[in-house]
Amino acid sequence: TETAGSTGMIYLIIIGASIFSYFVTLSGLSESFVESVSGWGVNRFVILLMLYVMYLILGSIFDTVAAMVLTLPFVFPLILNLGFDPIWFGVINVMVIEIGMITPPIGINVFVLHGMARNIPLPTIFRGIVPFLIADVAKLAVLTVFPDLGKPIPAFSPPTPSETQARTNFSTASAPSPAKTMLDSGTSAQRPTSSSGGSDMIMTDWSAPPIPSP
Numbered sequence: 467t468e469t470a471g472s473t474g475m476i477y478l479i480i481i482g483a484s485i486f487s488y489f490v491t492l493s494g495l496s497e498s499f500v501e502s503v504s505g506w507g508v509n510r511f512v513i514l515l516m517l518y519v520m521y522l523i524l525g526s527i528f529d530t531v532a533a534m535v536l537t538l539p540f541v542f543p544l545i546l547n548l549g550f551d552p553i554w555f556g557v558i559n560v561m562v563i564e565i566g567m568i569t570p571p572i573g574i575n576v577f578v579l580h581g582m583a584r585n586i587p588l589p590t591i592f593r594g595i596v597p598f599l600i601a602d603v604a605k606l607a608v609l610t611v612f613p614d615l616g617k618p619i620p621a622f623s624p625p626t627p628s629e630t631q632a633r634t635n636f637s638t639a640s641a642p643s644p645a646k647t648m649l650d651s652g653t654s655a656q657r658p659t660s661s662s663g664g665s666d667m668i669m670t671d672w673s674a675p676p677i678p679s680p
Contacts, residue, residue: 476529479528480531482535494583499543500547513548514550517562520571521533522562523566525574526566527572550613554616554617558606561606562603568595570592573592584668
């Protein structure tokens with residue numbers, strides 16, 4: 467019964483958030499939000515840090531899917547406008563919300579664990595998650611500094627003009643010249659095979675063509 471009630475509550479949150487995001491997109495409120503934040507004139511990483519704090523708070527009190535559905539109609543256009551990779555931000559977004567779910571003093575996952583093990587005091591559970599919290603924050607910092615590590619396929623830079631020219635020169639040098647191709651085709655004529663001695667011999671006619679008389 468408790469599982470069914472929790473599942474139904476999560477689905478109600480998701481349905482309400484989906485309706486909310488649809489009307490936000492329809493009203494053009496997300497575009498106004500992006501223009502307002504872009505007019506602040508601050509560094510884009512300052513705005514990213516503010517988003518981290520916002521998602522930490524939301525992750526403490528909301529389900530992951532509900533927090534994303536509620537905020538992405540505003541945040542995703544802002545991320546694109548700031549020049550961040552959307553795939554990288556998707557990974558970061560989930561990570562920050564999951565960190566918020568174990569962050570004191572709210573940490574919804576901590577209270578779920580306490581409800582499953584009533585004999586363990588809540589302060590003990592909070593002390594136990596500290597090493598995992600530190601590891602998650604360090605991982606978040608690494609992925610922020612090196613964003614390519616957070617992508618399923620790292621981004622490869624296109625070849626430089628010098629590399630393109632080198633590949634072109636190599637292809638040109640490897641291709642046979644027209645004169646050599648004509649020579650090979652002119653000397654590939656073969657005489658009929660001879661079966662003397664029980665073995666086949668293939669002889670090539672190397673004689674020059676006859677010179678016509680004047």
